[in-house]
Amino acid sequence: xxxxxxxxxxxxxxxxxxxxxxxxxxxxxxxxxxxxxxxxxxxxxxxxxxxxxxxxxxxxxxxxxxxxxxxxxxxxxxxxxxxxxxxxxxxxxxxxxxxxxxxxxxxxxxxxxxxxxxxxxxxxxxxxxxxxxxxxxxxxxxxxxxxxxxxxxxxxxxxxxxxxxxxxxxxxxxxxxxxxxxxxxxxxxxxxxxxxxxxxxxxxxxxxxxxxxxxxxxxxxxxxxxxxxxxxxxxxxxxxxxxxxxxxxxxxxxxxxxxxxxxxxxxxxxxxxxxxxxxxxxxxxxxxxxxxxxxxxxxxxxxxxxxxxxxxxxxxxxxxxxxxxxxxxxxxxxxxxxxx
Amino acid sequence: xxxxxxxxxxxxxxxxxxxxxxxxxxxxxxxxxxxxxxxxxxxxxxxxxxxxxxxxxxxxxxxxxxxxxxxxxxxxxxxxxxxxxxxxxxxxxxxxxxxxxxxxxxxxxxxxxxxxxxxxxxxxxxxxxx
Numbered sequence: 001x002x003x004x005x006x007x008x009x010x011x012x013x014x015x016x017x018x019x020x021x022x023x024x025x026x027x028x029x030x031x032x033x034x035x036x037x038x039x040x041x042x043x044x045x046x047x048x049x050x051x052x053x054x055x056x057x058x059x060x061x062x063x064x065x066x067x068x069x070x071x072x073x074x075x076x077x078x079x080x081x082x083x084x085x086x087x088x089x090x091x092x093x094x095x096x097x098x099x100x101x102x103x104x105x106x107x108x109x110x111x112x113x114x115x116x117x118x119x120x121x122x123x124x125x126x127x128x129x130x131x132x133x134x135x136x137x138x139x140x141x142x143x144x145x146x147x148x149x150x151x152x153x154x155x156x157x158x159x160x161x162x163x164x165x166x167x168x169x170x171x172x173x174x175x176x177x178x179x180x181x182x183x184x185x186x187x188x189x190x191x192x193x194x195x196x197x198x199x200x201x202x203x204x205x206x207x208x209x210x211x212x213x214x215x216x217x218x219x220x221x222x223x224x225x226x227x228x229x230x231x232x233x234x235x236x237x238x239x240x241x242x243x244x245x246x247x248x249x250x251x252x253x254x255x256x257x258x259x260x261x262x263x264x265x266x267x268x269x270x271x272x273x274x275x276x277x278x279x280x281x282x283x284x285x286x287x288x289x290x291x292x293x294x295x296x297x298x299x300x301x302x303x304x305x306x307x308x309x310x311x312x313x314x315x316x317x318x319x320x321x322x323x324x325x326x327x328x329x330x331x332x333x334x335x336x337x338x339x340x
Numbered sequence: 341x342x343x344x345x346x347x348x349x350x351x352x353x354x355x356x357x358x359x360x361x362x363x364x365x366x367x368x369x370x371x372x373x374x375x376x377x378x379x380x381x382x383x384x385x386x387x388x389x390x391x392x393x394x395x396x397x398x399x400x401x402x403x404x405x406x407x408x409x410x411x412x413x414x415x416x417x418x419x420x421x422x423x424x425x426x427x428x429x430x431x432x433x434x435x436x437x438x439x440x441x442x443x444x445x446x447x448x449x450x451x452x453x454x455x456x457x458x459x460x461x462x463x464x465x466x467x468x469x470x
Contacts, residue, residue, distance in 0.1 A: 004343075007350040010384075014357040014377055023369055030373055037380050044387045045397045045408040052420045053383070061376065061424050068431045069369060072438040076367040077445045086364035094356040098349060106344035108393035110406075115392060119409045127400050135398040135410040136417065144414060151418040158425035165432040217399065222421045307421055314428040321435060 006040040021076050023069050031062035047218035048136045051210070055226040060311060063233055067318050071325060131289040132215045132296060140220060141296040145279035148299070149264055152306050156261050159310035163254075166317040168324045189238070196238050203231035211304050215293075221300040225307025232308075233315045241319045250316055253309045260306030267298050347388040354381035366446035368434045372427060379423050386412040 013033045020026045034057020041050035080086075105112035122139050130138040140148055211224030236244035268278045276283035281295025354377060361374025390412035398410035434444055441449050 004346060007347065007384075011350060011353055011357075014354050017373060017377065018357055018361055023367070026370065026373055030376060033377065033380065037384060040384065041387055044391045045395060046387045046390065046413045046416070047397045047399075049383070049387060049413050049417050049420065052417050053380075056420050056424045057376075057380065061427060064424075064428060064431060065369065065372070068435060071435055072369060072444045076365070076370055077447070079366065079447065080364050081366050081446065083364050086360055089363065090356045090360045093359065094352050097352045097355070101345055101348040101352065104345065104348055106341075107347050107388060108344075108391050110392045110395075112389070114389050114412070115409050119411055122410055123398065123400075123407050133400040135400060135407065136413045139410050140414045140417065148414075148418060151422050154422050155425045158422075158429045161429045162432045165429075165436055218397070220417075222417055226421060226424075310425060314425070317432070318428075318435070325439075 003040055003043045006036055006043065010036050010040070021078060023074050023076055024066075026076075027062055027065050027069065030065065031058050034058040034061065048134075048220065048223065051218055051223040052226060055223065055230050059230045060226060060233060060315075063237065064315065064318065067315070067322065071322050129289075130292045130296070132293070134215055134217060134219075136218075137214050137220050137296065137300070141299050142279075142281060142292055145268070145295075145299060148303065149268070149279070152261055152264055152303055155310050156257060156306055159257055159313050162314045162317050166321045168320050193238055196234055200231055200235060203234075204228060207231065207308075211300065214300055215296060221303025221305075222307055224304045226311060228304070228308040229311035229315070232312050236315060236319060241316065241323055245316070248312060248316075250313070253312050253316075256305050257309035257313060260302045260304070260309065262302075263305070264299050264302035267295055267302070271295070348385065351381050351385040351388065354378075354384065368437065368444040368446065369431075372430050372434065375430070376423075376427060379419075383416045383420065386416050 010033065013029050013036065017026050017029050017033070020029065034053060037057060038050045038054035041047075041053055105114075122135055122143065126132065126135050126138040126143075130142050132138045207224045207228035210219035210227060211221060214220035214224070232244065232248060235247070267281075267284075271280045271283055272278055274283040279295070279299075281292045282288035284291035284294050358374045358376070358378030358381060361377065362371050365371060365374065390409040392406060392408050395406040395408040396404055398407045398413065400407075437449065438444050441452055443449060443452075
């Protein structure tokens with residue numbers, strides 16, 4: 001029952017997003033949309049997914065887009081690009097898709113094709129083969145480790161892409177001038193700053209718990225990575241980029257991002273050298289199940305490092321770009337004043 | 341039947357909402373928001389398919405025999421994180437577009453591009469005359 005309510009709310013929020021002109025409200029609604037879908041995932045038994053969506057959909061993506069609209073402006077142009085034609089295309093495509101769903105197996109049916117191929121093998125065999133209670137972790141880190149490796153590489157590549165597009169080479173003489181522009185806005189929110197300082201250690205501790213308890217309960221590298229970076233992003237938003245850069249040195253973070261991918265790949269190479277297949281953890285130790293445990297632990301660690309550092313890099317790049325723009329504006333204004 | 345397929349229909353509605361935003365709105369940030377809605381609807385689709393009536397979260401424990409399908413959970417879990425990474429890349433492009441065009445409205449950008457093209461054509465034409 002609760003899932004129907006959540007889905008209805010999701011539709012309402014989506015329509016509100018279409019209607020809204022003010023981008024700030026759109027982003028707040030997008031955060032609500034992410035939180036609602038995370039709640040829906042809990043109702044659907046997908047606890048691991050809900051974790052990730054709550055941290056990403058309601059946390060990181062909202063903050064990231066918020067940061068971007070401070071650079072690009074907040075209001076949206078009211079003219080639409082051929083709205084009637086677009087509506088026609090959308091309704092037609094939607095009707096076709098609805099027609100397609102009529103052949104779908106009913107919601108929740110246990111004998112649907114999706115539940116009768118590899119899934120029973122994972123559910124029945126994973127305890128014996130991998131020895132980890134959380135089936136999602138065994139599938140993610142062991143059965144489909146190759147897949148996950150590809151995804152980690154994609155995340156790493158996206159991080160490099162953002163760096164290439166936005167990174168600013170800081171000039172040493174600028175760093176002093178930027179500080180006053182930046183820090184003045186953080187001083188007024190005393191309550192938020194104190195509460196954040198109290199919360200931060202618990203968020204970080206929770207991220208580590210999710211990382212290392214991922215074998216037994218919901219959790220793992222992806223979830224831990226996004227939760228950890230959400231804490232750092234919160235810190236950056238409240239205390240300014242310069243303070244955050246003192247805590248997390250950006251070049252070290254970049255190094256950690258690369259090391260995570262490397263650690264992941266190395267586990268595969270070591271299993272090759274031990275005479276198994278790529279990512280076959282059975283050969284990592286004398287006992288196959290112990291080998292699986294070691295392999296899963298190591299690659300989850302690699303995933304966590306890469307995801308957390310890439311998210312931090314992305315946020316730092318955007319915030320750094322914004323700082324540079326503000327600084328340029330500040331310098332321009334000064335130049336104009338002096339020329340007058 | 342309505343209740344049995346309700347999830348999939350909601351997915352279609354959400355997906356089409358995102359699609360409409362992407363094609364009808366000119367603001368690039370709004371387009372990225374539309375893409376995110378579209379993306380999340382696909383996540384909801386996969387997770388709905390994985391649900392088994394009477395099942396619980398796919399974590400093995402004694403006295404529990406029925407589990408939801410873990411495979412879609414794995415696929416979507418990684419897809420969410422990949423999704424935010426690619427969204428960030430798109431937003432980075434939007435920031436650069438704003439810097440070089442001074443606008444993130446599609447129409448303005450196209451207009452500026454056309455102007456630039458006309459000017460460069462005039463230049464080459466003038467060059468030929470000389």
